[in-house]
Amino acid sequence: MKTMEELGRRAKGAAAVLAAAGSREKDRGLLAIAAALRKHTPEILAANALDTARALEAGMSRALLDRLSLDEKRIQGIAAAVEEIVSLPDPVGRMDGGSVRPNGLSITRVRVPLGVVGIIYEARPNVTVDAAALCLKSGNACILRGGKEAIETNLALAGIMGRALTEAGLPGDAVQLVEDTSRESANRMMKANGLLDVLIPRGGGGLIQAVVEQSTVPVIQTGVGNCHVFVDSPCDLEMGVRIIENAKCSRPSVCNAAETLLVHREVAETFLPLAKAALDRHKVQLRGCPETRRILGESVLPASEEDYAAEFGDYILAVRVVDSLEEAIDHIRRYSTGHSEAIVTSDYGHSRLFTQQVDAAAVYVNASTRFTDGGEFGLGAEIGISTQKLHTRGPMGLGELTTIKYIVLGSGQIR
Amino acid sequence: MKTMEELGRRAKGAAAVLAAAGSREKDRGLLAIAAALRKHTPEILAANALDTARALEAGMSRALLDRLSLDEKRIQGIAAAVEEIVSLPDPVGRMDGGSVRPNGLSITRVRVPLGVVGIIYEARPNVTVDAAALCLKSGNACILRGGKEAIETNLALAGIMGRALTEAGLPGDAVQLVEDTSRESANRMMKANGLLDVLIPRGGGGLIQAVVEQSTVPVIQTGVGNCHVFVDSPCDLEMGVRIIENAKCSRPSVCNAAETLLVHREVAETFLPLAKAALDRHKVQLRGCPETRRILGESVLPASEEDYAAEFGDYILAVRVVDSLEEAIDHIRRYSTGHSEAIVTSDYGHSRLFTQQVDAAAVYVNASTRFTDGGEFGLGAEIGISTQKLHTRGPMGLGELTTIKYIVLGSGQIR
Numbered sequence: 001m002k003t004m005e006e007l008g009r010r011a012k013g014a015a016a017v018l019a020a021a022g023s024r025e026k027d028r029g030l031l032a033i034a035a036a037l038r039k040h041t042p043e044i045l046a047a048n049a050l051d052t053a054r055a056l057e058a059g060m061s062r063a064l065l066d067r068l069s070l071d072e073k074r075i076q077g078i079a080a081a082v083e084e085i086v087s088l089p090d091p092v093g094r095m096d097g098g099s100v101r102p103n104g105l106s107i108t109r110v111r112v113p114l115g116v117v118g119i120i121y122e123a124r125p126n127v128t129v130d131a132a133a134l135c136l137k138s139g140n141a142c143i144l145r146g147g148k149e150a151i152e153t154n155l156a157l158a159g160i161m162g163r164a165l166t167e168a169g170l171p172g173d174a175v176q177l178v179e180d181t182s183r184e185s186a187n188r189m190m191k192a193n194g195l196l197d198v199l200i201p202r203g204g205g206g207l208i209q210a211v212v213e214q215s216t217v218p219v220i221q222t223g224v225g226n227c228h229v230f231v232d233s234p235c236d237l238e239m240g241v242r243i244i245e246n247a248k249c250s251r252p253s254v255c256n257a258a259e260t261l262l263v264h265r266e267v268a269e270t271f272l273p274l275a276k277a278a279l280d281r282h283k284v285q286l287r288g289c290p291e292t293r294r295i296l297g298e299s300v301l302p303a304s305e306e307d308y309a310a311e312f313g314d315y316i317l318a319v320r321v322v323d324s325l326e327e328a329i330d331h332i333r334r335y336s337t338g339h340s341e342a343i344v345t346s347d348y349g350h351s352r353l354f355t356q357q358v359d360a361a362a363v364y365v366n367a368s369t370r371f372t373d374g375g376e377f378g379l380g381a382e383i384g385i386s387t388q389k390l391h392t393r394g395p396m397g398l399g400e401l402t403t404i405k406y407i408v409l410g411s412g413q414i415r
Numbered sequence: 416m417k418t419m420e421e422l423g424r425r426a427k428g429a430a431a432v433l434a435a436a437g438s439r440e441k442d443r444g445l446l447a448i449a450a451a452l453r454k455h456t457p458e459i460l461a462a463n464a465l466d467t468a469r470a471l472e473a474g475m476s477r478a479l480l481d482r483l484s485l486d487e488k489r490i491q492g493i494a495a496a497v498e499e500i501v502s503l504p505d506p507v508g509r510m511d512g513g514s515v516r517p518n519g520l521s522i523t524r525v526r527v528p529l530g531v532v533g534i535i536y537e538a539r540p541n542v543t544v545d546a547a548a549l550c551l552k553s554g555n556a557c558i559l560r561g562g563k564e565a566i567e568t569n570l571a572l573a574g575i576m577g578r579a580l581t582e583a584g585l586p587g588d589a590v591q592l593v594e595d596t597s598r599e600s601a602n603r604m605m606k607a608n609g610l611l612d613v614l615i616p617r618g619g620g621g622l623i624q625a626v627v628e629q630s631t632v633p634v635i636q637t638g639v640g641n642c643h644v645f646v647d648s649p650c651d652l653e654m655g656v657r658i659i660e661n662a663k664c665s666r667p668s669v670c671n672a673a674e675t676l677l678v679h680r681e682v683a684e685t686f687l688p689l690a691k692a693a694l695d696r697h698k699v700q701l702r703g704c705p706e707t708r709r710i711l712g713e714s715v716l717p718a719s720e721e722d723y724a725a726e727f728g729d730y731i732l733a734v735r736v737v738d739s740l741e742e743a744i745d746h747i748r749r750y751s752t753g754h755s756e757a758i759v760t761s762d763y764g765h766s767r768l769f770t771q772q773v774d775a776a777a778v779y780v781n782a783s784t785r786f787t788d789g790g791e792f793g794l795g796a797e798i799g800i801s802t803q804k805l806h807t808r809g810p811m812g813l814g815e816l817t818t819i820k821y822i823v824l825g826s827g828q829i830r
Binding site (some may be wrong): 286391 | 654807
């Protein structure tokens with residue numbers, strides 16, 4: 001098994017080659033990966049069978065098992081996703097500023113790869129390919145550290161990708177897997193300053209929290225979403241019902257799903273029963289403030305302070321009636337994780353105030369929070385959704401996997 | 416003394432007001448600060464006298480004492496710098512992307528303040544005003560934690576700025592000073608997730624290293640510069656002499672000063688004596704490779720591995736003769752801190768290879784590394800020079816004190 005130093009040294013070498021590679025070469029590497037995944041599907045499925053068998057034996061939950069399991073169709077989907085990345089524009093080399101200074105120095109700000117990107121994730125093997133492909137297209141080498149549950153599958157995938165890259169004339173070390181899935185290997189990645197330029201955790205809140213707290217390598221914090229939908233007065237109540245139903249129920253486990261519904265007192269009496277009828281169809285459990293329970297009845301559980309702070313990730317929704325737009329904004333300011341926040345309103349001034357005063361990666365007027373996504377935002381694929389303010393915020397596409405470099409051309413200038 | 420929680424809570428409140436403030440209001444606040452600094456110069460000088468007296472007693476070095484000391488002229492300079500920030504464009508509200516999506520959603524990417532910026536610095540009281548003014552203009556509240564050597568001066572400056580802001584109708588809590596200058600107060604800032612959005616250390620390598628290692632708040636690493644000048648073959652040798660003399664000697668203590676001179680073997684015999692003559696005028700101590708010492712003689716000390724890795728910050732220069740452009744690039748790749756790197760060449764192809772393959776915030780052709788500076792790059796003032804790749808790289812001006820927010824306007828879209 002390679003040490004972190006060895007992985008880092010190899011990645012740095014590969015990163016230097018990738019940084020200089022043109023889009024055409026990188027795309028050729030991506031197409032080679034997609035073709036190899038399709039060709040070696042039996043090998044991947046055999047490895048995945050080992051993982052799932054062990055997981056079954058260990059009594060893994062059905063939901064987790066579903067994330068871990070691959071079949072032929074899923075592998076086709078993973079390969080197709082790689083091919084889609086080929087069609088995205090290369091962010092490297094884009095010039096996003098510059099000028100000729102009064103002393104004649106010509107300064108250009110060019111986008112360049114970050115270098116070596118570390119990714120720590122859990123049991124989803126599709127992340128192995130997704131992350132590698134996004135890093136490759138943006139000229140970065142990556143060091144991937146997936147969960148122990150998926151180690152056989154990940155070894156197969158990483159091996160296939162590495163060989164495909166070598167055959168396509170690119171460094172196989174551009175994609176490396178950490179074979180040691182112990183906690184210590186994750187800890188070593190978090191302290192690998194000088195080897196890793198950035199570390200991105202992808203997974204549950206516990207993993208992300210641990211990486212944020214322990215890493216000395218710069219981290220992009222992703223994906224914790226306590227999102228709110230505020231149904232204002234006046235508004236189109238039916239639109240409000242459609243939006244909260246979609247925001248809560250279309251995929252409750254994801255970070256852009258709504259966790260709390262705020263309702264203006266003036267419309268609560270009419271709106272809440274309509275919303276409840278729609279949410280009942282999905283068996284959503286409501287946890288409400290006293291006013292919500294007065295309107296909807298005692299079958300609604302009382303909401304605690306923790307409920308308003310929670311990212312349920314499930315068919316559970318906290319509900320609160322507020323007196324005003326300002327109270328809604330205050331509530332959001334207090335409990336929001338800065339991911340996605342929505343207002344449903346027909347008042348122009350309220351829409352302006354809400355978008356100006358709510359501090360989040362994405363602020364919506366009359367649309368579902370579920371749109372916070374690289375694909376939906378037109379960035380193509382995404383490597384995660386940043387909920388911190390440094391570097392970037394919201395969906396991270398290829399552009400967010402680059403940094404800048406100033407190129408300064410002179411004719412002997414001194415200062 | 417206020418606790419970190421109290422400071423953070425106040426800063427968050429002030430940040431919400433500042434984020435909504437227009438450029439005109441913020442500029443009024445800055446002008447009020449500049450006027451108050453001029454008006455209360457005697458108060459500042461009296462406080463500074465307490466600090467310098469204590470420092471003298473404690474036997475502080477002349478260089479440090481000079482950084483700490485203020486006089487009327489310096490205070491005028493600090494006030495003038497604040498007024499210059501007024502004239503810079505406001506980065507907040509700039510739209511740097513967006514589109515109408517196929518489903519009709521209108522998505523705009525807007526620049527917004529980071530929120531609450533923490534700054535940990537050492538004994539230079541001008542940082543207190545500089546940092547506060549840059550944060551204010553970019554709509555951020557700041558929490559400043561200066562060194563204990565300057566506490567009286569900093570208390571006076573922060574008090575004057577806070578009162579000036581209040582009188583100008585802005586929240587006085589936008590600029591707060593941590594009164595506790597113990598190590599514990601710095602540690603608490605580094606763990607103040609949820610209160611601080613970003614932490615910027617400004618000072619020596621030890622301070623920066625400590626913050627990078629211990630902070631769980633996102634950090635921008637600044638200012639460690641082991642910069643190289645490579646004198647290539649062919650090149651204008653006189654230009655080479657001018658550039659290395661300027662890069663090393665114009666201000667050796669700063670991070671964009673050169674620390675190592677690399678010389679192509681083909682020109683070494685002619686170039687090194689010319690360079691030595693120029694550097695001797697500044698009493699620069701040379702530490703060279705065997706080939707350098709063969710050419711320049713035994714008066715040049717031998718360079719160790721540590722010398723090539725060192726940021727001397729002094730009139731000391733490591734020198735190495737290399738066989739090729741590739742060897743120069745390899746040397747830089749090995750020892751560079753990614754700050755500023757320069758080539759002196761008259762070969763077009765070499766200039767392209769160097770700028771493409773050298774990975775640093777600023778890569779120069781035929782100019783001194785000393786230009787890596789917010790003012791010289793046309794950003795106006797700077798809050799530091801980032802040597803990490805996350806968020807930004809190189810000089811950080813007002814734009815780099817902002818993040819983004821997606822504003823999504825819909826008409827009932829669901830996913």
